[in-house]
Amino acid sequence: MNAHTLDREGIAAATALVAGAPTRAAAPALGGNAQRGSGLYRTCATCHGEQGQGNQAFNAPPLAGQNDWYLIRQLESYKAGRRGGAPGDIWGAQMRASTAVLGDDAGVRDVVAYISTFQPNATP
Ligand code: HEC
Structure with missing residues (x-):
């Protein structure tokens, strides 16, 4: 099935699927030691945030529910x-500096x- 063959019900189902996507945890696919990672x-x-919920006051986006391959790439x-290397990108520069610990x-x-x-969607 593709976008051209979706009928009204198909579109509703596809929309519901996408809308519901972030409510489940992303399946870890790329390994890594979570215990060491917690430190x-x-x-x-x-x-x-403690649960990766993000904090708008710091411009820090939520990380919970994001795919591991995407996080690794970022x-x-x-x-x-x-x-984060462009001149004037203060938030990106802050995040760049934060990767030093890794x-x-x-x-x-x-x-x-x-x-x-x-x-x-965990509460802090
Ligand atoms: C000083 C605050 C700060 C700290 C500490 C920090 N971050 Fe960030 N992080 C940010 C900000 C601000 C952004 C958004 C930057 C941008 O616009 O590129 C960001 C962006 C990210 C992104 C990209 C998210 C996306 O959706 O593209 C990832 C992944 C990330 N941080 C992971 C981490 C990890 C892992 C650590 C710890 C090693 C960490 N951050 C520490 C502030 C911080």
Whole structure:
């Protein structure tokens, strides 16, 4: 089935599926040591919240429920300066600096493994 063949009911079902997507935890797919990651996450929690719920006051988006491959890609991009490296991007620069604690690639995978244990829409 594709968008051209969706009838009214199909569109409603597809919309419900997308609307409901963030209410379940993302399935961890890429490994990593969540226990080690929980230690690394201590500094992240300051801005993103204990359960990855985000904090608008710091411009820090929610992380809970996000796919692990996406989180890993973002963290690698910050580390490499592909994201958050533009002049004047103060929030990106802050996040870039925050990746220092993660060290190597294992640190990135471990912290993401821990973030993957969060339930989206959890109250702080
Ligand atoms: C000083 C506050 C602060 C700390 C500490 C911090 N972050 Fe962030 N984080 C931000 C901000 C602000 C953004 C949005 C930056 C932007 O606009 O690019 C962000 C963005 C992100 C994103 C991108 C989210 C998306 O949806 O694209 C990820 C992933 C992330 N942070 C993970 C982490 C992890 C993991 C840690 C701990 C190692 C951490 N952050 C520590 C403030 C922080």
